[in-house]
Amino acid sequence: MYGGGFIPDDIDKKVPVDQEDPVRLEEFQARIDAGEKIEPHDWMPHEYRRQLIRLIEQHAHSEIIGALPEGTWITRAPGFRRKLSLLAKVQDEVGHAQLLYNAAETLGKPREAMINDLLSGKSKYSNVFNYPAKTWADTAVIAWLIDAAAIVNQTTNAKGSYGPYCRALDRICQEESFHLFYGYESVVTLATGTEQQRAMVQEALTRWWKPIMHFHGPPDTSSVHGNQLERWKVKMASNDAMRQTFLNMYVPKIWELGLTVPDPDLKKNEETGQWEFGDPDWDEFWEVIKGNGPCNHERLQVRRKAEEDGRWVREALMARSGKQVLPLS
Amino acid sequence: MATIKSLDPRVARAELPTEPTEVVLNPEEQWETYEVFHQKKSGARHIHQGTVHAPSSELAYTFAKEQYGRRDQTYSIWVVKTSQVFTVENDNSLYKTVPEKQYRNAGFYKVRDKIEKFKRQMNEH
Ligand SMILES: [Fe+2]
Numbered sequence: 001m002y003g004g005g006f007i008p009d010d011i012d013k014k015v016p017v018d019q020e021d022p023v024r025l026e027e028f029q030a031r032i033d034a035g036e037k038i039e040p041h042d043w044m045p046h047e048y049r050r051q052l053i054r055l056i057e058q059h060a061h062s063e064i065i066g067a068l069p070e071g072t073w074i075t076r077a078p079g080f081r082r083k084l085s086l087l088a089k090v091q092d093e094v095g096h097a098q099l100l101y102n103a104a105e106t107l108g109k110p111r112e113a114m115i116n117d118l119l120s121g122k123s124k125y126s127n128v129f130n131y132p133a134k135t136w137a138d139t140a141v142i143a144w145l146i147d148a149a150a151i152v153n154q155t156t157n158a159k160g161s162y163g164p165y166c167r168a169l170d171r172i173c174q175e176e177s178f179h180l181f182y183g184y185e186s187v188v189t190l191a192t193g194t195e196q197q198r199a200m201v202q203e204a205l206t207r208w209w210k211p212i213m214h215f216h217g218p219p220d221t222s223s224v225h226g227n228q229l230e231r232w233k234v235k236m237a238s239n240d241a242m243r244q245t246f247l248n249m250y251v252p253k254i255w256e257l258g259l260t261v262p263d264p265d266l267k268k269n270e271e272t273g274q275w276e277f278g279d280p281d282w283d284e285f286w287e288v289i290k291g292n293g294p295c296n297h298e299r300l301q302v303r304r305k306a307e308e309d310g311r312w313v314r315e316a317l318m319a320r321s322g323k324q325v326l327p328l329s
Numbered sequence: 330m331a332t333i334k335s336l337d338p339r340v341a342r343a344e345l346p347t348e349p350t351e352v353v354l355n356p357e358e359q360w361e362t363y364e365v366f367h368q369k370k371s372g373a374r375h376i377h378q379g380t381v382h383a384p385s386s387e388l389a390y391t392f393a394k395e396q397y398g399r400r401d402q403t404y405s406i407w408v409v410k411t412s413q414v415f416t417v418e419n420d421n422s423l424y425k426t427v428p429e430k431q432y433r434n435a436g437f438y439k440v441r442d443k444i445e446k447f448k449r450q451m452n453e454h
Pocket residue numbers: 063092093096172176
């Protein structure tokens with residue numbers, strides 16, 4: 001058949017795993033256990049498909065909404081060099097959204113449907129982007145630490161079982177390394193600068209610490225999806241494990257700059273090798289997920305306006321009737 | 330009408346209503362997909378990179394340059410409508426026969442034993 005012809009019916013419908021053909025299910029699991037990747041037209045359990053669409057789609061939304069807090073500062077970036085870098089970074093994030101929408105589309109959900117679910121509030125995106133970037137220093141903290149947290153997540157997921165998602169993530173991770181170094185340089189510049197600059201970056205870090213601790217999701221005891229997703233290599237590490245990896249890599253770097261985080265309980269337990277920390281306010285996390293964060297409404301309204309304002313351009317291009325033909329005489 | 334107060338001057342100027350606006354995209358409003366092939370330098374192969382959504386080949390090419398060529402070296406890019414790519418899905422008729430086709434590989438052809446045997450015979454005479 002020609003490409004792009006496969007649309008599974010009713011992708012939103014939930015089919016419990018125990019209603020799947022047990023023989024195929026076993027073969028499927030064996031392929032994953034052997035480290036094989038699953039490709040779009042391979043047989044897969046309905047629930048595998050549904051969960052992957054959900055995961056990749058929300059990842060795509062996070063990239064596109066994640067461009068907004070930093071995008072705010074493009075026109076006001078301090079100096080031309082920083083403006084170029086920020087512009088390039090924000091463009092990358094929008095590009096990541098496109099790569100991820102494409103990966104999700106291979107599972108049968110059209111891009112328009114995913115965007116509609118974003119606009120209607122039906123599908124979620126990363127919680128942290130519902131907070132504002134109040135100053136330039138906030139963009140520096142976001143580019144360094146939010147991107148660092150995202151890299152932990154993305155390099156982990158890149159080892160998953162679904163081929164198109166892994167390929168998108170490989171490319172994304174390469175681009176993220178620029179974001180990380182750009183963000184680190186921006187924070188270091190402020191932290192090693194004047195007293196005012198140091199104060200500015202410290203305030204931004206203090207503001208962002210809670211969302212950063214929320215980034216990898218709630219502690220695993222309260223996560224809704226359990227082992228099935230881990231066996232299928234859809235979920236590659238627990239939320240807590242990813243948070244630990246992040247803290248291990250970045251807290252020493254924060255402290256090295258003489259910056260502090262607003263958690264007096266944060267310390268590494270040398271016996272267990274684990275970081276211990278105070279409650280990062282999970283109640284607030286759930287409130288923001290429900291839509292009550294400082295920017296949830298603004299973010300979606302901005303996206304709605306962008307889709308609406310872009311519509312006439314899309315329609316005009318669509319109506320294009322082929323090459324212009326010159327009159328014969 | 331109440332509007333959103335934003336820290337972002339561009340958003341503030343847009344006077345977005347505080348009530349959610351309803352915006353729904355139509356099916357295929359974002360066009361069809363094109364497959365993108367990227368050649369890094371002259372002499373290299375074109376490698377499939379992914380897809381772009383576009384209303385025409387020309388715009389698919391423009392979007393592909395932006396999406397897959399904005400960073401590293403690029404020598405040329407091809408785009409082709411996904412719907413024009415012919416394939417047969419889950420066709421394993423090809424690789425099922427791999428073990429039978431050893432005679433198509435260099436390693437199938439072994440001569441050393443024959444040569445050693447031949448040399449021994451020559452020495453005996
Ligand atoms: Fe990204």
